[in-house]
Amino acid sequence: MPGDYAVLASVYDDIGLNSFAQRMTPILVDFAQQRDWLGRRFVVLGCGTGASVEYLSNYMYTIVGVDNSPQMLAAARQKLDQSGASVRWLEADIRELGDAVGHADMVLALNVLNELNSLRDLEVVFTQVHRILEPGKLFIFDLHTIQGLTEQGRSGDAIVTDSTHLSVFVSDEYDYERQMATRHYLIFRRQGESWQRSEARHVLRGFPVQAVASLLQRAGLKVNGIFQLDLDPYEPGVSQASRVVFLVEKP
Numbered sequence: 553m554p555g556d557y558a559v560l561a562s563v564y565d566d567i568g569l570n571s572f573a574q575r576m577t578p579i580l581v582d583f584a585q586q587r588d589w590l591g592r593r594f595v596v597l598g599c600g601t602g603a604s605v606e607y608l609s610n611y612m613y614t615i616v617g618v619d620n621s622p623q624m625l626a627a628a629r630q631k632l633d634q635s636g637a638s639v640r641w642l643e644a645d646i647r648e649l650g651d652a653v654g655h656a657d658m659v660l661a662l663n664v665l666n667e668l669n670s671l672r673d674l675e676v677v678f679t680q681v682h683r684i685l686e687p688g689k690l691f692i693f694d695l696h697t698i699q700g701l702t703e704q705g706r707s708g709d710a711i712v713t714d715s716t717h718l719s720v721f722v723s724d725e726y727d728y729e730r731q732m733a734t735r736h737y738l739i740f741r742r743q744g745e746s747w748q749r750s751e752a753r754h755v756l757r758g759f760p761v762q763a764v765a766s767l768l769q770r771a772g773l774k775v776n777g778i779f780q781l782d783l784d785p786y787e788p789g790v791s792q793a794s795r796v797v798f799l800v801e802k803p
Contacts, residue, residue, distance in 0.1 A: 557621035561623035591658055606631060661692075718739075732757050777798075
C-alpha cells in the first residue's frame with residue numbers, strides 16, 4: 553500500500569480522495585465540542601495530504617500529523633508548512649507510534665482504519681491510542697461497513713476525472729471471502745507533449761462494527777456512540793449505513 557500511495561499522492565486531491573476528511577473534520581470537531589470536549593493537542597492518524605490538519609491549523613491547535621507514506625507527507629508539507637501552523641509531521645506506521653507522537657486531547661483517524669489487514673491490527677492501533685490519549689479525551693474515527701464496501705465493489709468501471717492534463721479511470725472489485733474491496737487506478741498525466749501512465753490500487757477491508765466496538769473496550773476505551781455520517785445513531789442490525797463514525801473516550 554505505501555508504494556501505491558507513492559503514485560496516488562500526486563493526484564490524491566485532484567481526484568477527490570481528500571474530500572471526506574475535508575468535509576467531515578469540521579463537523580466532527582464541532583460535534584465533539586457540543587459534547588463538552590475541550591483540548592488543544594491533536595494527533596491525526598493517516599493524515600494523508602493534510603485535509604484534516606489544514607482545517608485544524610486555522611484554529612491554532614497543536615497538531616501531529618502521522619502517515620507512513622513519505623510522498624503523502626511531502627504533499628501535506630507543501631500545502632501547510634508556509635502557513636505558520638503548529639504542525640509536526642511524523643512518518644510512522646500507526647501501529648507503531650512510539651514516544652515521538654507525544655500525548656493528545658483528541659486522536660482523529662479518517663479514511664484510514666479500513667486499510668489495516670486484520671482485527672488484530674485494529675486492536676494494536678487502539679492500544680496505541682489508549683497510550684497517547686489523555687484521560688477524558690476523545691478518539692474519533694470512521695469505518696466503512698461491510699455493506700458499504702460490498703456496494704463499492706459492485707460499482708464497476710468509471711472515469712473519475714478527465715481534463716486536459718489528467719485522466720483517471722477506476723475499476724472496483726470485491727472479495728466476498730476476505731471481505732475486501734479493491735479499487736484499481738489507471739492514471740494518465742500530461743508531461744509536456746506526452747502522457748505518462750501509472751497504476752495503483754487501494755484496498756479496504758471490512759470489519760464487523762460490533763467486533764470493532766468490543767476491541768475498543770478490550771483496549772480500555774469507552775465507546776460513547778456509533779453514528780451514521782449524518783450523526784444519527786447507528787444501530788447494528790437495524791441501520792443501513794455504508795460508513796459509520798465512532799466517538800470513543802479514554803476513561
